[in-house]
Amino acid sequence: MLEEEYDRDKRKLPRHLRRQPAPEPAFAFEIRPVETRDIPDIREIYNYYVTNSVVTFDEKKWTLAQWREKIEKLQKLGLPFIVAQSPSGQILGYALVQPMSSKSAYRYSVENSIYLGQAATGKGLGKALLVALIEACEQAGIREMVAVISDKGAEASVALHEKLGFVEVGRMGRVGFKFGRWLGTIYLQKSLKRAGRRRLFGR
Template sequence: MLEEEYDRDRRRLPRHLRKLPAPETEFSYAIRPVEDRDIPDIREIYNYYVTNSVVTFDEKKWTLAQWREKAAYLAKLNLPFLVAQSPSGQILGYALVQPMSSKSAYRYSVENSIYLGHAAAGKGLGRALLEALIDACEAAGIREIVAVISDKGAEASVALHEKLGFVEVGRMGRVGFKFGRWLGTIYMQKHLKPAKKKGLFRR
């Protein structure tokens, strides 16, 4: 039976005889520090944005080796790198911070990144990850967190950062060129509360 024929016959049945639609499974996850086994999923999430969007200015896909090197570098600096994992073990998204600069005077300031897989879009996970990242940064003794956001195609990211207290502090126009068009960046900043215990990341 064709699907449309089934739907037509279903509408003819009395309501009490109709088959109930399958209930939607509850969207749930756990946020935790990254582990090496997460790297393949993280790579796939990020590489989708590399090849299909302008929210990242990267134009070449990242390899597993590059991601493992980055995770090791952030761990050495004691900088937060979090993932959201589904009950089945799938990585739904990730959030991390990295130094704004290699210059030592920037040691209390970081730049954040958050990326979600398609299964997690529009379900509040971005906010949960950013909130967890902010908490982890405060615990690490970080004082300023900056988001550098594309001025095209990243409206949801701008809105999310605004909701969590980030303030736009500047823009740069036409500093990137991807997919045949010029792109600019929006800079948003949030001042973090001093950590109760000293946990400043290592340089």
Template sequence: MLEEEYDRDRRRLPRHLRKAPPPEPAFSYEIRPVQAADIPDIREIYNYYVTNSVVTFDEKKWTIAQWRDKAAFLEKRKLPFLVAQSPSGQILGYALVQPMSSKSAYRFSVENSIYLGHAAAGKGLGRALLEALIAACEQAGIREIVAVVSDKGAEASVALHEKLGFVEVGRMGRVGFKFGRWLGTIYLQKHLKPVKKSRLFGR
């Protein structure tokens, strides 16, 4: 029997006799620190946003070498860099923090970044990653975490940060230009409660 014939016959049955469609597999993942093998997937996730959105102000795709350098930079400074991995080994998204500035007085403050692959959008992974990142930052002795978000196309990111206790502290207008239009930034900040003394930046 052809598939369309089967579907037609199924629709003719009384509703209580129809077989329910098979349930979709549960969305599951593990959040863990980044590993070297994750870099190609991370690059692909990020580069999609570089070429298709204004949520990042980067205009050129990142290379694997650039991502390896970034991961090494964050590891040296003991700053969290997390990934969400599916049971099949696919990297679904990542979250990291980096120094707000190279000036040493900023050593207890960081800027965060979270990006999800298409397969993970709208399933609560963004929140799970941000919660895990906040906890990792508190373990690392970080006191302030700041999100710098585009004022166009990133409404979901703003809402997520606010749900987890970030407060808008300022805006800058027309500071970026991408895809032929001017863009601004929204600054959100959250005060953390470190669980131990920090040794960030060798201090």
């Protein structure tokens, strides 16, 4: 029997007798604190956005050394930095907070960032990471979270933050210039519950 005839015969079979396509494996991940071994995957995820989007205003790729220094600094300050890891050990995305300012009066307020690998978008991972980051910040005694989001190409991020209780508190226009065009920023803020009284920022 020719292959074409076989395919034609298959289409004549009742639906319940036809071979069903194998189901796609479930999208699984574990969220945990960042570790040094995660740095290469984190760098790859972030550098994709540096070179291909305006969701970050960085124009130069980050090095392993820069990420190592950043992780060490945030750990010293007691600020959350979490990753989502696949069952195979690949880092699918990450979320962190960093000081809004070096001035000490800002010590209970932070700016958050979330980045996903391209294969992990559109599957609910961003929401899971942001929920976990909010909870970690509450446990750390942080009182205010602020997201500074590009006003171009980051509509999904704005919608996610608003869905989880962030409120737009302001905008700045034409403060960034990347890929030959001017960009603005949107500021969203969320007040956190009192879940801890840890001393932040080494103070």
